[in-house]
Amino acid sequence: MTGRQEIDSSTVAICEGALLLRFKVVHAADLHLDTPCSGLGRTAPAVAAALREASLEAFAGLVELCLREEAAILLLAGDVYDGPERGIRAERRLRAGLERLGVAGVRTFAVHGNHDPLSGDGGAAWGTGTHVFAADEVTAVPVERDGTVIATVHGISFREREERRNLARLFRPSGEGLQIGLLHANVGDPQHAPYAPCSTEDLRAAGMDYWALGHVHGRRLVLEGGPWGAYPGVLQGRSPAGGETGAKGALVLACDDRLGLLEPPRFVALDRIRFETLEVDISGAMDVQDAIDRLETAAQTAREEAEGRGVILRATLTGDFGPEAELQLRQGEILASLQETGLAQDPFVWWDALDLRTRAPILRDEIRGGGDLAAEVLREADRLRASPDDLGRILGELEQDLSRFPVRDALAGRTPAADLLTEAEEICLRLLTGGDGR
Amino acid sequence: MILRGWEIEGFGIFRGMTMADLPQGLTLLLGPNEAGKSTLLAFLRFMLFGFLRGEQQKHLPLLGGRHGGRLSFEDRDGIWTLERIQGQPAKLFSPDGRQLGEDGLRNRLGGLDADTFRSVFAFSLFELTNLETLNRDEVRDRLYSAGITGAGRSATSVLAQLRKGADGYLRPRSKEGQINKLSDALAKARRDLNDATQLAGRFGEIENELAAVEAQVQAMGEEAARLEQRRSHLVRLEGFVVPWNRLGRLQEEMSREAAPPAIDRSTVERIEAERDRLAENRKAAASHADACREVEERIAREEALLDRGLLAVAAPLNSVLQELALQRDRLARIERLGQEIATQEGHLARMAEEIGVDRTADLPAVTQSTLRTADEGIERLRSLSQARARAEAEEEGALQRLAKAEDAVAAAAEQARPLQDSMGMADYHLRDDALARHREAIETLARRRGQLLGPGLLAVALLIVGLAAIAMQAWLLAALAPLGLAALLVLGFGQPGRDLRRIAAELRLAAAELGLASALDPAEVAKEISDLHREFSRVTEASAARERLHAAEAERLDAEHQLEECRTGLAAARAEELEGDVALAALTRSLGVPPDVTAPQIVSYLRGIQALRAVQAELDALKVRRSDEEQAIGAWEERAKEVLGQLGRDVPAVREAVPEAIAALREPLDGAQRHETALRLHEEERRAAEERREAAAMEETAAGLALASALREAALEDVAAFERWREERGAYEQRLHERDLAAADFRDQVGAAADTFAQELAAGNLEAWQAERGRIAARLEEIADGRDQAVRQSQDLVRQRAEIAESSDVPAFAARCLELEEELRRAAGAWRAQALAGRLLERTLEVYVQSRQPEVLRTASDAFRHITADRYREVRQRSDGQGLLAMPQSGGPKEPDELSRGTQEQLYLALRLGLAASYGDRVAALPLVLDDVAVNFDPVRQLRFLEVLGQFASEPGRQALFFTCHPSLAQAAQRAVPELRVLEIGAEETSSEVAVALDEPAAERLLRLLGPGPLAVKELTRLSGLDEARVRDLVQELVLAGQVNAIGSGRGRRYGLA
Incomplete structure (x- = not known):
């Protein structure tokens, strides 16, 4: 034996590393392309225009992310559209983006969710290189690179919006490479509609390496380690409430065909407009201007955290604030002033609403013992509370005035009568007692 | 709330008016008409609530001061101080010193508004009757809602606010509400969305239409x-x-035509070439023959023109011609040299004459070194002469200074001579001191005598009176005699007498020191002192003269010394000058300078010699150059004459003509040489032309032979046949082409x-x-x-x-719908809450008024019954709720209109007491301030009303201030209400009620008119332009305010500034 050299262990490791097939997967869900934002009051024209483009631009960002990361696979876990009446603009942008990925060699896999069930698809083209899973049964599609299967993607679509089956139980591992489950489902979250309900145990039992989930709009890691499972959340927030606030985007997975995920999913923000809710403590503020300054300081922080995006804010003001009555009285003016200041910035900050919770609680017992009109108001409110029919009759009389206006739908989620009575009672007491409720 | 006092800075007629320690309970403020009671009421209202709209110009501070003041009051938290100045925010200082504003004050007042305070708590008779029914909504509000709110607004204003707020959201029969507008906007947005959605639905149709059209386009x-x-x-x-x-x-044409015979192309080309060559050779031979003839002719012409004699002397002639210009220059130069030599000779002669030397003699050599040595010797001699002159001038100066010093000595000696017979300075000072003491003793003696004069005279008077009494046997006064005597003795022999005598002795002693027999009087002493001072002045001047004499003598000695030194220096300078003169003479001798040349001329003499020598050297050089030129001219002339002789030409006798004779030969010589050259060239040409003529003849022969051979080969007779054939053949080939x-x-x-x-x-x-x-x-x-x-x-x-x-209309309109729905939802929610709040408050008020009314009426009934001494037993509300009824003990109920005026007012007062009590019980007890509201009551009911008022105010925390102008009422009230306190409003701080309405410009006008002096009312009326009654009122006000005084009485009364 002559001429054979000793090879050190690091060289061996490098050679072994070179033999491993590493690739990247991008996971997004709930794109709700080109659908309007909800829960917002009227916005400035510039903000409205930006909002209209936000979801489409976020999708464009997703395409850029796949290309930048040289991803092998893009996973779209349902609710690409908000409903069956999808915009042509959205379809075209989606198709163009997916075709661009197809040309670049990125395989796209998609399932239909409750917002865009297969029954309402209408045969819209997804573009070449995109595989859309059928409903009714789970199918598996291998993904090859250089002749080797690096992953097998399993998925199933919603046929109808009301999908109540536990679809996770239909998944079984097959084929080679990384086993990916693509599913629009509610994994034990009572806050969301119970479509395709399942549990984490169901997910574990299915034998997948990674569950690419959709449906829940807040980003969440459902399973950690082996297997992994995650909701990436919506691609672009659409409301200043609930799971729509904060950074929104997609997850990037660094994978190996044999070792699975090499690291926890990495979040990349892709939203174009950031929705945030702020709670601003204005205790000790000298005056209203001081309170406004604190709000603007908080907005500045949110703006910096948004990293160059436009920001839509809804703020709750808390704390003990002396001139609360003035704040209450000038609420509209303050909001308009904040909106004006925020709009002048680039990128903009749009204040949607201010929620004043700076008032001291109304001391009902103390008022009740006063024997004055305020106490009488409390007693009258108690009487109405005890007589829902009277209250209902009064409200019915009042709402007669609303009959000719198209506000029935608007009042669909209206405040219950008892809560409304409490609110009315508080209004009276604050006005009668000079605002502090004592 | 108990008012404790106030301080009015300026308010109406009040300025600096204070009130302190007001008690709880009923207080009666007594003041005559126009004492300012109503102004005080206005002040209290102003302090607690500020002015109502339109009141700002009332109660202006007529007497100055800031418009407002301070008010102190006490409640359960302690004593508060309120400061209010018109135009500034009120300042309320809490018991612990914190400063609060209007809000804090409103809290203290239980949220009461100004109108209600005026109606219920602080009112005059006018306002009492103004609140006449209970059936108006606002009255009901005042009676039942006032005080039923806390620190906020009245219930009615809250209700109005809620209604306004709800109206802002929704107006069922208008388009102004927010919900109305949002609904319209939403309907429009939904229509827009529908249109946009329908448009989007046409996408497929458009695509199909497009495909069909594109197919049609393609087929076409x-x-x-x-x-x-x-x-x-x-x-x-x-x-x-x-x-x-x-x-x-x-x-078709070519098929009908016969073709000319064909000749080989090379043969045709050879024939054409030989033909052309033969023609060229012939032409060349003729040309060469012409050339030979022409050359022969030119040779013959040149031979005729050629001068061979001149060519024979061409070499020497050319030589002299080349130097001809040089020769002319030499001739010109030698003439100029002669002129220059003559000029220099003259110059040299003049220089020698000027210097005074013989230029033919041997002149000394003068160098720069020689000149420098001579110059230095002269310069030294000049400086020595100057030194000697300065020494002479100094000697003259010293002589003059000595003469002046001697004059000064003589003058000082003359001035100092008087000193020889004067006293010494010490003597002078001794005498001066003695005179001063003498004068002081005189003055002391006179003063003491003056001091003793009064007592002395008194003692004498006592003595005389005593003696007179003795004489008149008035024994009681006789005791004065021994008293006066004793006083005289004490003055004469006691300490005063001794002092006088001691001073007189000192005076005499001082006179002795001065050498006087007796003391002098003060005038003499003054004269003595004056004489002494004059003497002293004279001596002082002589002493100064002596000092100047000493200085002059020192100056003279110094001048003598200086003169001696000058003379020594002068001698030395003269010696040095002589020495320098001798040295310069030796130097000039060594340079050969004549002895008659003075020292200043030596250098110029030497420079002249130096210049003379230079001119002589230059003259010598010119002569050498002239000799050289003469030799060169002679040599050239010799060669020129030889050439002229060979050509047989005449030789000119004048030197200057020779160059011209030679110059005249230049052109013939040049011509001869040109002809010789041309002849040589022509002969060469003739030889060459002959050679070419012979060669051409040979070429011509050869070409003729070759042409003949080629023609034969083409079967053509001659060149003309060849030309014809070629023409025919060419035409044929052209048609083919x-x-x-x-x-x-x-x-x-x-x-x-x-x-x-x-x-x-x-x-x-x-x-x-x-x-x-x-x-x-x-x-x-x-x-x-x-x-x-x-x-x-x-x-x-x-x-x-x-x-x-790419349209964003659908999402845009959808977003717009969502936005509007959200706003509509918010607006509808807010409207529901506000509308329900309004309804809740309305229901509460209905219940509240119904439940509270009896309490107020019960208190009012008690008060009314007491005031009317049970003539009326109750106050009731009418069954329809639209008014009050007075219930007499007997008989049916009476409407207020059916009551007498006094009873009506009693009814309303009773009602106010009920309201105030209710407010005090529920919210805050506030002071009652009543301005003469009982004037229409009979005396019994006045007292009974005051009893009720006293009873009301005696409750804890309550207070009532009752203003009246009736002292009798005050006295009666004190009997009826033992705890009543009566305070008088003093005239000095007050003015009349009219002053409240006094317009300041009119008052100022009257004050200005009164400035020059007192005037009667009629005069004031005429001057001011006001009506007389107004003037009377104003004047009265000003009198009460202390600004104007009344002078006189009756018709003669006049008014002037206080």
């Missing part, structure tokens, strides 16, 4: 392409008809398919082709129109499709 395009191809073919075919026909004609060109042209035009076209042309018909082409053009136009239309339709569809595809 294909047909048009086919037709274009056919039309193009026909156009080409038509274009080929002309060349095709021309080719056919040429081919034309035919070939036509054929080639046809092929070029038709191209590869020439054969096919040839068949078509051979078989075709031009008219048929043109007709077909017309049909095709018409069809193509049809297709173009249809295609354009289809393309436009397609573009339109493409645009529509792109617009729909």
Whole structure:
């Protein structure tokens, strides 16, 4: 034996590393392309225009992310559209983006969710290189690179919006490479509609390496380690409430065909407009201007955290604030002033609403013992509370005035009568007692 | 709330008015009419609530001060101080010193508004009767809602606010509410969304239409392409008809013509070449013969012109000609040299004469060193002379200074002479001191005598009175005699007498010191002192003169010393000057300077010698140069004369003419040499021309032979036959060429398919082709129109499709709908809450008024019953709730209108007490301030009312201030209400009620008119332009305010500034 050299262990490791097939997967869900934002009051024209483009631009960002990361696979876990009446603009942008990925060699896999069930698809083209899973049964599609299967993607679509089956139980591992489950489902979250309900145990039992989930709009890691499972959340927030606030985007997975995920999913923000809710403590503020300054300081922080995006804010003001009555009285003016200041910035900050919770609680017992009109108001409110029919009759009389206006739908989620009575009672007491409720 | 006091800075007629320690309970403030009671009421209202709108110009501070003041009050938290100045925010200082504003004050007042305070708590008779019914809503509000709110607004204002707020959201029968507007906007947005959605639904239809149109366009395009191809073919075919026909004609002509015989091309070319060569050779031979003849002629002409004699002396002649210009220069130079030498000679003679030397003698050599030595000697001698002159001037100065010093000594000696007979300075000072003491003793003695004069006279008077009493046996006064005597004795022999005597002794002693027999009187002493001072002045001057004498003598000695020194220096300077003079004389002698040359002229003499020598040297050099020029001129003349002799020409006698004679030969010589050269060249040309003529003849012969050989070969007789053949053959070949060109042209035009076209042309018909082409053009136009239309339709569809595809209208309108729905939801929610709050408050008020009314009426009934001494037992509300009823003990109920005025007012007062009590019980007890509201009551009911008022105010925390102008009422009230406190409003701080309405400019006008002096009312009326009654009122006010005094009484009363 002559001429054979000793090879050190690091060289061996490098050679072994070179033999491993590493690739990247991008996971997004709930794109709700080109659908309007909800829960917002009227916005400035510039903000409205930006909002209209936000979801489409976020999708464009997703395409850029796949290309930048040289991803092998893009996973779209349902609710690409908000409903069956999808915009042509959205379809075209989606198709163009997916075709661009197809040309670049990125395989796209998609399932239909409750917002865009297969029954309402209408045969819209997804573009070449995109595989859309059928409903009714789970199918598996291998993904090859250089002749080797690096992953097998399993998925199933919603046929109808009301999908109540536990679809996770239909998944079984097959084929080679990384086993990916693509599913629009509610994994034990009572806050969301119970479509395709399942549990984490169901997910574990299915034998997948990674569950690419959709449906829940807040980003969440459902399973950690082996297997992994995650909701990436919506691609672009659409409301200043609930799971729509904060950074929104997609997850990037660094994978190996044999070792699975090499690291926890990495979040990349892709939203174009950031929705945030702020709670601003204005205790000790000298005056209203001081309170406004604190709000603007908080907005500045949110703006910096948004990293160059436009920001839509809804703020709750808390704390003990002396001139609360003035704040209450000038609420509209303050909001308009904040909106004006925020709009002048680039990128903009749009204040949607201010929620004043700076008032001291109304001391009902103390008022009740006063024997004055305020106490009488409390007693009258108690009487109405005890007589829902009277209250209902009064409200019915009042709402007669609303009959000719198209506000029935608007009042669909209206405040219950008892809560409304409490609110009315508080209004009276604050006005009668000079605002502090004592 | 108990008012504890106030301080009015300026308010109406009040300025600096204070009140302190007001008690709880009932207080009666007594003041006559126009004492300012109503102003005080206004002040208290102002302090607690500020002015109502339109009141700001009332109660201006007529007497100055800031418009407002301070008020202190006490409640359960302690004593508060309120400061209010018109135009500034009120300041309320809490018991612990914190400063609060209007809000804090409103809290203290239980949220009461100004109107209610005026109606219920602080009112005058007018306002009492103004609140006359209970059936008006606002009255009901005042009676029942006032005080039922806390620190906020009245219930009615809250209700109004809620209604206004709800109206802002929704107005069922208007378009102004927010919900109304949002609903309209939402309906429009939904219509827009529907339209946009329908438009988007057309996307598929548009795509189908577009596909059909595009297919139509494509089919038309294909047909048009086919037709274009056919039309193009026909156009080409038509274009080929002309060349095709021309080719056919040429081919026909060639087929009928016989061709000339053919000659080999090389033979033709050889014949043409030999023919041309022969012609050229002949032409060259003739030319060469002409050239030979021409050269011969030129040679003959040159021979005739050639001067060979001149050529024989060409070499020496050229030599002198070359130096001819030089010779002329030499002649000119030698003349100039002669002139220069003569000039220098004259110059030299003048210089020698000026210097005074013989230029022929041997002159000394003068160098720069020599000149410098002489110059230094002269300069030294000059400086020595100057030194000697300065020494002489100094000696003169010293002599003058000595003379002045001697004069000064003589003058000082004269001034100092008086000193020899004067006293010494010490003596003078001793005498001066003695005189001063003498004068002081005189003055002391006089003063003491003066001091003793009064007591002395008194003692004498006592003594005289005592003695007189003794004489008159008035024994009581007789005691004065011994008293006066004793006083005299004490003055004469006691300490005063001793002092006088001691001073007199000192005076005498001082006189002795001065050498006087007795003391002097003060005038003499003054004269003595004056004389002494004059003497002292004279001595002082002489002493100064003596000092100046000493200084002058020292100056004289110094001048003498200086003169001596000057004389020594002068001698030394003279010696040095003599020495320098001798040295300079020795130097000039050594330089050969004549002895008669003075020292200042030595250097110029030496410079003259130096210049003379330089001119002489230059003159010598000029003479040498003239000699050299003479030699060169002579040599050239000799050679020139020799040439002239050889040519047999005359030699000029004058030197200057020789160059001209030589110069005249230059041109003939040049001509002879030119002719000689030309002759030589012509001969060479003749030889060459002859050689060329011979060669050409040989060439000509050879060419003729070769031509003949070639013609024979072509079977032609001669050159003329050859020319004819060539012409015929050329014409034939030209026609052949034309035919070939036509054929080639046809092929070029038709191209590869020439054969096919040839068949078509051979078989075709031009008219048929043109007709077909017309049909095709018409069809193509049809297709173009249809295609354009289809393309436009397609573009339109493409645009529509792109617009729909990229339109954001649907999401935009959807977003707009969502936004509006959200706003509508918010607005509807807010409206529901506010509307329900309003309804809740309305219901509460109804219940509240119903439940509270009896309490107020019960208190009012008690008060009314007491005031009317049970004549009326109750106050009730009418059954319809629209008014009050007074219930008498007997008989039916009475409407307020049925009551007498006094009883009506009692009813309303009773009602106010009920309201105030209710407010005090529920919210805050506030002070009652009543301004003469009982004037219409009979005395009994006045007292009974005051009893009720006292009873009301005696409750804890309550207070009532009752203003009246009736002292009798005050006295009666004190009996009726033992705890009553009566305070008088003093006249000095008050003015009349009229002053409240006093307009400041009018008052100021009267004050200004009164400035110069007192005036009567009529005069004031005339001057001021006001009516008389007004003037009387104003004047009265000003009198009360202390600004004006009344002078006199009755008709003669006048008024002047206080």
